[in-house]
Amino acid sequence: MAIQTHDELLTTIKDALQACGYVGELGGGSLQTRTPMTGEDLFAIEGTTKEQATEMIALADEAFKSWREVPAPRRGNVVKRWGQLLAEHKHDLGLLVQIEAGKSISEAEGEVQEMIDICDLALGQSRMLYGKTMPSERPGHRLMETWHPIGVVGVISAFNFPVAVYSWNTANALVCGDTVVWKPSEMCALSALGAHALLSRAIADCGEDQNISQLILGDRNVGEVLLDDPRVELVSATGSTRMGREVAPRVASRFGRYLLELGGNNAGIVTPSADLDLALRGIVFAAAGTAGQRCTTMRRLIVHESIADELVDKIVAAYKTLTIGDPRDESVLVGPLLHQGAYDDMQQALKTAKEQGGDVLVGGERVLVDDSEKSFYVQPAVVRMPEQSDIVHNETFAPILYVMTYSDFNEAIALHNAVPQGLSSAIFTENNSEAEIFLSASGSDCGIANVNIGTSGAEIGGAFGGEKETGGGRESGSDAWKAYMRRSTNTVNYSGELPLAQGVKFL
Template identity: 55%
Template sequence: MDSCLQRLGLSALNGGAFDGAWSGNGDVVESISPINGQVIARVKQADAGDCERGIARAQEAFLKWRVTPAPVRGETVRRLGNAFRVHKADLGRLVTLEMGKILAEGEGEVQEMIDICDFAVGLSRQLHGLTIASERPNHRLMEQWHPLGIIGVITAFNFPVAVWSWNAALAAVCGDSVIWKPSSHTPLCAIAVTRIAEQVCRETGVDPAIFTLLCGSVEDVGSRMVEDRRLPLISATGSCAMGHKLAQQVHARLGRTLLELGGNNAVIVTPSADLELAVRAIFFGAVGTAGQRCTSTRRVIVHESVADALRERLVRAYHDLRIGDPLDPATLMGPLINRQAVATMIHAIRRLKREGGTVLSGGKILHSDIATVLAIEHLADEGGPFLPEDDELLREDAFPGGCYVTPCLASVTAGLSVVREETFAPILYLMKYRDFNEALAMHNDVPQGLSSAIFTNDFREAELFLSAVGSDCGIANVNAGTSGAEIGGAFGGEKDTGGGRESGSDAWKNYMRRQTNTINYGKDMPLAQGIHFGEDPAK
C-alpha cells in the first residue's frame, strides 16, 4: 500500500486544496479504508479562505483557457488520458483501498477516465453549431457555442474518480476550468488524480488551476461553491435529498445544475426471457460495488410463470458469492463504505419485514463481534436519522475487520414504502406480475427514474418497454442489466434522479453557452415576421 501511495505522490499527510499550488488550512481528516477500518493517510482540508482563493484562481485560469483553440485544449486532455494509462494499476488499487469496490471494478473505473479522455479529444474538433435558413433576404442565421466558465463538480464516494472525469474532460475541451469537491470519504483518490492533472498541465504549459481541487466540508467549500455566481454550472452527484436542496440554492441565483441523484432501478423478467442471461445481469447489478452504484439493480419484477425458477437461480448465486477483501482477485463483493451504511441497510431490512416482506437470503453483518452487531441493529431499529451522539458507534475504526455484509435477497409485494425508496446497499426486492401492463406500472411507480432493463425475446414487449409509454427512466436496456453504462451514451435519469446528462452523446453542451447570431450582408434592414416599423408598408 505504501509503495502505491508513493508512486501517486501521496504521503502520510497531504494538502487537500490545489489552485496551482498545494495547501490546506482547514481541519485534518483521516481517510479510513472500509476494507479493514485502518487509516490510509491524512488530509489537510480546504477552509473558507482556500475556497475563495481557489475560485479566484480558477476564474483567472478560465480567462486564458477559453481563448486557447479547442484542438489545443484537446491535446492536454489527450496527454491526461495517457497519464491515467500509465497510472491505471495504482489508481485502481487506491480506489479499492479507499472506497472498497473490488480491484477489477477499481481498475475499470480508471478505464472510464481513460475512455472519456479519448472521447473528449475527438470532441475537441467537433464543437459545432448550426447554420439555419433565415426568413429575411441577404441574411444568415447561425448558432455557435462558447466556453461557459468555472464548472463546480461535487462527487460521491462510490465513483471517486470516474464522475469527475466525465465532467472535467468534457469541460476542459469546451474551454472551462473545473473546481472539484470530492466526497469526504475518498479525498486521497481526488488528490492523486489532481496531482496527475497538475503534472500534465505543467508539461503542456497550461495553468494547472483549470483543474482546481477543494477537499473540504459542506460549510467551508460545498455551500460556497453552490452560492457563488462565478460558478455558472454545478454538477453534483449524490442523494435525491441533497439534490433538492442544492438545486434550490443554485437556481435561486439563476445558475445551472447538472444533477445525478438516486436510482431505484428495476429489471422486468418476462415469460420468454433467457433466465441464465437475466440472472447474470441481475446478480452483477445487485451485488456489484456492494450495491453502492446509482445504477444498482434494486427491484426485479418477474412474471409469475418463471418467478420460482428465477428465485431459485438467484438464491444459489447469492449462496456462492465470494465476499471479502476486495484486493483479492477471487472476491466478488467487498465492504460497504462505513458503519452508517451498514446500519441503514439493517434498518431497511427490518422495515421490509414489518411491511410484510420475506428475506430469502443474506442481510447479515459479517466479521464483527456480537456486541457490535447488536449495537448496530439497535441503532437500525431506531430508524434514524443518525445523531452526533451515535458517532462513536459509527466510527469506522471501531468496526473489526471492515464493513462487510451478506447481500439481501427479499420477496415483497408491490407498493411497499421501503421498496419505493433507494437504500444504498445490496438489497434486492423480488415481486411478481401477471400482465405486462401491470409490470410497466409497477416499474414506473417509484420517484426515481435512472436505469431500467427488460429481459424478453418478445419483440413487441421490448419495443413497448422502449416506447413513450414504457420505461420512464433515462436509461432503458433490452437483455442487458441496469448497471454498466458505456461512456458513449449520455448518462442520467428523470424524475427525482435530477434530469442531468453526463459523459457521451451531446452532453458536452452542458458545459458551453449557446449563442444565436444573425448576419446581414445586404443593404436593407428587413425585420422578421414581416414587421414594418416607421415606413410605408406599401413600399
Template identity: 60%
Template structure:
C-alpha cells in the same frame, strides 16, 4: 502499500490545489479504508480563505483558457488520458482500497476515465452549431457555442474519480475551468488524480486554475452552490443533497446538472433467457456492494418463471465470495462505513416489519477474512410492490423480488417509484422489448434490453428523470451542458429589412 507511494499519497496530504500548486487547508480529515479499518492518510480541508484563493485563480484562468483553440485543449486531455493509462493499476487499487469496491471495478472506473478522455479529444473538433436560412434577403443565421466559465463539480464516494472525469474532461475541451469538491469519504483518490493531471498541466503550460481541487465538508459544497462565479454546478449524490443544491443554485438563476438517486428494476419476462437474466441481475444487485446509483434493487419477475428463477438466484447468492476487494477472487467488498452498515440493517428491519420475507438473510459478517465491521451479506426479500421500503433507495446490497402477470403491469410497477435512473427488461420477445422502450414503457433515463441496469458506457448520455434530477453527463450531446448557445445573424446586404415584415420608415 506500493500503490500509495506511486500516486504520491502520504500520511499527511495537502487537500487543495489550483492545478500544480497545493495548499494544506484550515483543518483536516482522516481517510480510513473500509477494507481493513486502517488509516490511509489525513487530508487538508479548505476553509473560506482557501476557497476564495482557488476561485480567484480559476476566474483568472478562464480568461486565458477560453481563448485556447479547442483542438489544442483536446490535446491536453489526450495527454491526461495517457497519464491515467500509465497509472491505471495504482489508481484502480487506491479506489478499491479507499472506497471498498472490487479491484476489477476499481480498474474499470479508471478505464472509464481513459475512455472519456478519448471521447473528449474527438469532441474537441466537433463543437458544432447549426446554420439556418433567414427570412430576410442577404442575411445569414447560425448558432455557436461558447464556454460558461467555472464549472463546480461535487462528486460522491461510490465513484470517487470517474464522475469527476465525465464532467471535467468535457468541460475542459469546451473551454471551461473546473473546481472539484470530492466526497469527504474518498479524498485521497481525488488527490491522486490531481497529482496525475498536474504533471500534464505543467508540461503543457496550462494556466494555473484550469483544474482545481478543493477538499472540504458540506460547507464547501454550499459555497460552490451559492457562488455567482460558478454558472454550472454538477452534483452527484443523494436526492436530499440534490434538492438542497438545486434550490441554492436556482435562487441565483444558475444552472444545475444533477445525478441523484436510483431505484432500478429489471423485468424478467417469461420469454427471457434466464441464464442471461441471472448474470445481469446478480452483478447489478451486488456490484460495488449495492452502492451504485444504477444498482439493481428490484426484480419484477413473470409469475410463470418466478419460482425457477428464484431458485437460480438463491443458488448464485450462495456462491458469492465476500472479502478484501484487492483479492481478485472475491466478488463483493465492504460497505463504505459504519453509517452505511446502519442504513443497511435499518432497511432490513423495515422490510421485515412491512411484511417482507427474506429468502437470503442479511447481516454483518465477522471472523477471518473480514478485517473491518463494514462487510455485510447481500440479501434477497420477497415483497409486495406497495411496501414503503421498496420505494426507498438504500445504498446497500438488498434485492426485492415481486411477481407480475402482464407486461403492462410490470412496467407500471417499475415506474411507480420516485426515482427514474436506470431500468431493464430481459426478454427475447421483440414486441415486449419495443413496448418497454416506447413512450408507454420505462420512464427512466436509461432503458436496456437483455443487459442489466448498471455498467453504462461513456458513449451514451448518462442520467435519469424524476428524483434522479434530470441531468445528463458523459456521451452523446451532454457537452452542451457545459456551454452557452449564441444565435448570430449577419446582414451582408445594403438594406436593413426587419423580421416579420415590420416597416419602420423614417
C-alpha cells in the same frame, strides 16, 4: 494483490500517490482518510478552508478569461495527455480507488478506464463543438448558432465512483473552454489527490495555465462555497436526492446552472420469454456488485408469476456462492459497505421490509472479515415483497434486491415506473414487441433503458443520467457537452438592406 499489513498499505498509498505526481505531505492535517476494507484510519491530510476555496474559485475565474480563447483542439491536447497519463498510471490510481471505495481491483481499474475513455471522447469532441446554420426568412441574411464556454464549473462527486464521474465532467468542460473546481467526497480524498495530480501534470506538459483545474478538500461545508459563489456558472453534483433538494434551489436562487445525478432505485423486468441463465448473470452482477453501492444498482426485480419461483431459486442459489471479503483478495466478488451508517441503513430497510410483508430469502447478515469490528461486510439480500409495499419506493444504498411478481405486461411497466426515481432500467425478454414497448415513450420512464443486460455498466459514448428525482442531468457522451457551454443565436445581414422579421414595417 496480496493482503497487506496496515503499515504496508500506507506505504502502497504513498508510492501510488508519488507515481501519480503528488508531491505534498501526508499526515498532521484536519481531514482524516479511512479505508472501508479494514475500517482503519489512513492519513490525516490538509483540508481546504472556505476562504481558500473562494480563492481557488477566483483563480479559476481569472484563468477562464484566457483559457476560453485557446483554440478548442489545443484544449483537447490537455485531455489527450491526461488520458495518456491515466493509462500509464491506471494501476496506481486504481489502487487508491480500491483502498478508499473498497472495490475489487478489477472494478477500481475499470473506473480509471472510464476516465481514459472519456478523455478519448472529449479529445474528439474538441473538434466537433458544432453549431447550426438555419435558413433565414430575410434575403441576404445568415441565421446561425454558436456555442461558447460558460466559465467556472464546480464538480461535486460521490464516494462510490470517486474519480470517474469527476472525469466525465472535467474532460468535457476543459475542451469546451471552461475551468474546473472539484470538491470530491471527503471519504475519497487520496483518490482525488492522485487524479488531480495526473491532470496537473498533463496541464504542465502542454504548457497551459495550472489554474484551470482546482481541487478543494473537505466536508459539505466547504462544498457549499461552490453553491453560493456567482462566479461558478455550473454546479455538477452527484449524490443523494436529499442533497439535490439542497443544491438545486441554492444555485437557482442566484440564476446559476446545475446538473444533478441523484438517486437510483433501478428495476429489471423479466418476462416469460426471457433467457433465464442470461438474466441470472445480469441480475446478480447488477444487484450485488460493488456491494450494492452503485447509483445504477438493481434494487427491484419484477418477474412474471409463471417463472418467478424458478428464477428466484436460481438467484438465491447464486447469492449463496458469492465470495465476500477483503477486495484485495482477487477471489472476492463482494467487498465492504462504506461504513457503519450504510450497514445500519441496510438493517433498518430489511426490518421495515419484514414489517411490510417481505420474506428475506437470503442475506442481510454481517460477515466478519479478519475478526474486525471496524469494517462492515454483509451477505447481499434477496427479499420477496408484496407489490405495493412502501419500502420498495425508497433507495437503500446497500445490496438488497426486492422481488415482486406481475401477471400482465402493462402491470409490470406500471410497477416499474411507480417509484420517484428514474435513473436506470432493464428488461429481459426474447419478445421483440415487449422490448420495443419498454423502450418507447409508454415504457420505462428512466434516463437509461436496457434490453437483455442489467441496469449497471453504462458506456462512455451514451449520455448518462436520469429523470424524476434522479435530477434530469446528463453527463459523459452524446451531446452532454452542451451542458458546459452557452448558445448564441447570430444573424448576419449582408444584403445592404434592413428588412425586419415577420414583415414588420418601421420607418
